[in-house]
Amino acid sequence: MPSVLPDGETVPDDGALPPHALEGAGERPLGFYLHVPYCATRCGYCDFNTYTAGELRGTGGVLASRDNYAEQVVEEIRLARKVLGDDPRPVRTVFVGGGTPTLLAAGDLVRMLAAVREEFGLADDAEVTTEANPDSVNPAYLAELRAGGFNRISFGMQSAKQHVLKILDRTHTPGRPEACVGEARDAGFEHVNLDLIYGTPGETDDDWRASLDAAIGAGPDHVSAYALIVEEGTQLARRIRRGEVPMTDDDVHADRYLIAEEAFEKAGFSWYEVSNWATSEAGRCLHNELYWRGADWWGAGPGAHSHVGGVRWWNVKHPGAYAAALAEGRSPGAGREILSEEDRRVERILLELRLRDGVELSILKPAGLAAAGRALSDGLLDPAAHEAGRAVLTLRGRLLADAVVRDLVD
Ligand SMILES: C[S@@+](CC[C@H](N)C(=O)[O-])C[C@H]1O[C@@H](n2cnc3c(N)ncnc32)[C@H](O)[C@@H]1O
Numbered sequence: 001m002p003s004v005l006p007d008g009e010t011v012p013d014d015g016a017l018p019p020h021a022l023e024g025a026g027e028r029p030l031g032f033y034l035h036v037p038y039c040a041t042r043c044g045y046c047d048f049n050t051y052t053a054g055e056l057r058g059t060g061g062v063l064a065s066r067d068n069y070a071e072q073v074v075e076e077i078r079l080a081r082k083v084l085g086d087d088p089r090p091v092r093t094v095f096v097g098g099g100t101p102t103l104l105a106a107g108d109l110v111r112m113l114a115a116v117r118e119e120f121g122l123a124d125d126a127e128v129t130t131e132a133n134p135d136s137v138n139p140a141y142l143a144e145l146r147a148g149g150f151n152r153i154s155f156g157m158q159s160a161k162q163h164v165l166k167i168l169d170r171t172h173t174p175g176r177p178e179a180c181v182g183e184a185r186d187a188g189f190e191h192v193n194l195d196l197i198y199g200t201p202g203e204t205d206d207d208w209r210a211s212l213d214a215a216i217g218a219g220p221d222h223v224s225a226y227a228l229i230v231e232e233g234t235q236l237a238r239r240i241r242r243g244e245v246p247m248t249d250d251d252v253h254a255d256r257y258l259i260a261e262e263a264f265e266k267a268g269f270s271w272y273e274v275s276n277w278a279t280s281e282a283g284r285c286l287h288n289e290l291y292w293r294g295a296d297w298w299g300a301g302p303g304a305h306s307h308v309g310g311v312r313w314w315n316v317k318h319p320g321a322y323a324a325a326l327a328e329g330r331s332p333g334a335g336r337e338i339l340s341e342e343d344r345r346v347e348r349i350l351l352e353l354r355l356r357d358g359v360e361l362s363i364l365k366p367a368g369l370a371a372a373g374r375a376l377s378d379g380l381l382d383p384a385a386h387e388a389g390r391a392v393l394t395l396r397g398r399l400l401a402d403a404v405v406r407d408l409v410d
């Protein structure tokens with residue numbers, strides 16, 4: 001969740017949605033994202049809405065403290081119940097993300113999940129994920145999460161090489177994320193993800209191969225691999241500007257992506273979104289699929305975004321402001337926008353084109369269709385899928401996904 005919030009219209013104090021947002025809601029899957037805005041230290045590349053203890057000191061007082069955070073999220077889940085009314089939908093997915101959710105006690109994460117269950121009910125086959133930092137879990141912690149209803153866990157591994165972890169300011173040691181996969185399996189987690197980053201300054205192709213081998217060898221059923229984004233305002237951006245570390249160029253990113261695709265294919269992982277691979281359909285992250293397919297989700301926590309029936313809103317960013325709003329019985333919503341038909345069309349193209357199933361050609365306008373024809377001739381779109389009425393990226397197209405998307409939305 002990027003830390004810069006958009007502008008928008010005001011959210012009413014009771015958080016009420018325009019009635020049209022709830023029309024047909026029963027037909028759409030509902031997910032919950034629960035944000036935990038705390039980290040032990042800040043990684044130099046990270047722009048997420050998260051705070052270290054030092055950053056919070058003096059800015060939110062006791063209200064912003066980690067100790068009472070779970071209760072604040074529970075309060076927002078109760079608000080969600082009031083806003084969504086007698087919504088008959090059991091929740092399909094819950095995703096606790098951060099920040100570092102595992103900086104909280106396992107009991108706090110279980111309490112937040114229990115609130116979703118109490119207020120809405122969980123579908124029998126609900127996917128319940130938490131993100132976790134490898135150095136903030138142990139077997140007892142994982143067992144408590146599993147017993148409390150979590151069935152999927154996502155570890156931030158990033159790299160297997162010490163010098164890469166150092167540039168990224170990661171605090172865990174090489175080998176620890178792989179060990180976490182075993183501990184999670186022993187605790188009974190059905191689904192385990194490892195996040196990797198490629199293109200870190202100083203990383204070589206061989207370093208990246210070693211990270212892929214280590215990740216695959218650990219036995220997760222899902223891997224996310226992201227090109228390092230140098231976000232403005234981060235410590236990493238400042239170091240690159242000062243010339244202390246080199247910037248990675250796009251050709252290197254493309255080479256690393258091809259290396260990843262080859263390693264994953266060989267190990268039995270298939271891509272289902274440009275940055276995501278799984279060993280089976282059951283291993284895919286259903287929660288992210290809800291986002292990508294424009295379903296409904298409620299995001300609780302500071303800076304969290306929500307989407308219900310074409311209305312998108314976002315919460316106040318700072319944990320102190322978030323706690324204060326809930327303490328006063330107000331919605332923590334900071335702003336919202338009602339998506340127009342055109343906004344939703346563009347959003348569908350942006351998100352669905354990155355999926356293995358691609359996007360229907362029928363929602364493209366004439367300029368977008370012409371661009372799809374050019375992308376086809378350039379080998380960026382799959383000919384058989386195009387023939388069948390869909391725009392689906394080829395491997396070469398995946399390397400240039402952002403550019404293809406930009407052309408197709410016209
Ligand atoms: C919310 S973060 C992290 C979860 C957890 N706090 C961790 O770091 O292990 C989710 C993932 O986003 C990715 N990420 C964060 N910032 C990034 C950046 N600037 N460029 C590429 N990937 C990034 C990392 O792979 C990270 O694991």
Ligand code: SF4
Binds near residue numbers: 038042047099100133
């Ligand atoms: S631990 Fe994760 S969320 Fe926290 S600063 Fe590092 S990448 Fe960002």
